[in-house]
Amino acid sequence: xxxxxxxxxxxxxxxxxxxxxxxxxxxxxxxxxxxxxxxxxxxxxxxxxxxxxxxxxxxxxxxxxxxxxxxxxxxxxxxxxxxxxxxxxxxxxxxxxxxxxxxxxxxxxxxxxxxxxxxxxxxxxxxxxxxxxxxxxxxxxxxxxxxxxxxxxxxxxxxxxxxxxxxxxxxxxxxxxxxxxxxxxxxxxxxxxxxxxxxxxxxxxxxxxxxxxxxxxxxxxxxxxxxxxxxxxxxxxxxxxxxxxxxxxxxxxxxxxxxxxxxxxxxxxxxxxxxxxxxxxxxxxxxxxxxxxxxxxxxxxxxxxxxxxxxxxxxxxxxxxxxxxxxxxxxxxxxxxxxxx
Numbered sequence: 387x388x389x390x391x392x393x394x395x396x397x398x399x400x401x402x403x404x405x406x407x408x409x410x411x412x413x414x415x416x417x418x419x420x421x422x423x424x425x426x427x428x429x430x431x432x433x434x435x436x437x438x439x440x441x442x443x444x445x446x447x448x449x450x451x452x453x454x455x456x457x458x459x460x461x462x463x464x465x466x467x468x469x470x471x472x473x474x475x476x477x478x479x480x481x482x483x484x485x486x487x488x489x490x491x492x493x494x495x496x497x498x499x500x501x502x503x504x505x506x507x508x509x510x511x512x513x514x515x516x517x518x519x520x521x522x523x524x525x526x527x528x529x530x531x532x533x534x535x536x537x538x539x540x541x542x543x544x545x546x547x548x549x550x551x552x553x554x555x556x557x558x559x560x561x562x563x564x565x566x567x568x569x570x571x572x573x574x575x576x577x578x579x580x581x582x583x584x585x586x587x588x589x590x591x592x593x594x595x596x597x598x599x600x601x602x603x604x605x606x607x608x609x610x611x612x613x614x615x616x617x618x619x620x621x622x623x624x625x626x627x628x629x630x631x632x633x634x635x636x637x638x639x640x641x642x643x644x645x646x647x648x649x650x651x652x653x654x655x656x657x658x659x660x661x662x663x664x665x666x667x668x669x670x671x672x673x674x675x676x677x678x679x680x681x682x683x684x685x686x687x688x689x690x691x692x693x694x695x696x697x698x699x700x701x702x703x704x705x706x707x708x709x710x711x712x713x714x715x716x717x718x719x720x721x722x723x724x725x726x727x
Contacts, residue, residue: 414695424460437461527583585623589630660727
């Protein structure tokens, strides 16, 4: 009976992990079409469960929210994202309930992992609320983006711990390199979120380098001022042009560091005979770099920018998968892992 529940738990976890990628993708779309404040109130939309419909409801909504007139092209992505995020929370509750049902000394860490996941999802819901109530404050928007990536990461790790996987025998140097690549990529994701939340994606249009000759240290200080006051509305951003260039240039430099370190990791994996893993890792990295360059060259086309966000999540996920296989401290809850590529 317990094995059947574990199988169901594994299946639900797969569905939820993939669903999280959908939520992340729609969140990126919502942000990129400037629909983060498509509904100025929370959790309803102009006081409605979906949004105002019909001329009377629209007129009433405009009267109640004179500083945020109704734009139906922006209400639907915002509310769709909210409902999908709420559905993700329900999926995570199901995972928690199933983890409780199989709770046993052999699977004691399952419940702890599921509990951490629930806490993160609740925090994500609060960040979603603050994104609206604090009018797209960059700190909150960036943390909300990071929270989505961390939710996906926890779900993926949860699935891996339910599944027997082949471990990659590795020395401390390779394990450290893989962990560093993951940490650096997550920092790059956070930096990308900061670029997006401060509307700095097109602050520099030169390729391949971004001119920093006119920048001063004060531009970087202002660009990365995490204690900036909450403005009346951050839609469109409030930083000056040079501060946005500083943010943008930092993201590009981060991309170079990620390129160097992940290339080193892929090369090390190939030398150990893990050719397939090395090829997939370098391919994901290459696609991500090309998508980033296309964002600049084609002036941030919507679906390319959305794909850049999704690609970042997949790259993080694959790095988690590699770190899991490289770590001798992790063991699957079911089955016996084999040491091989």
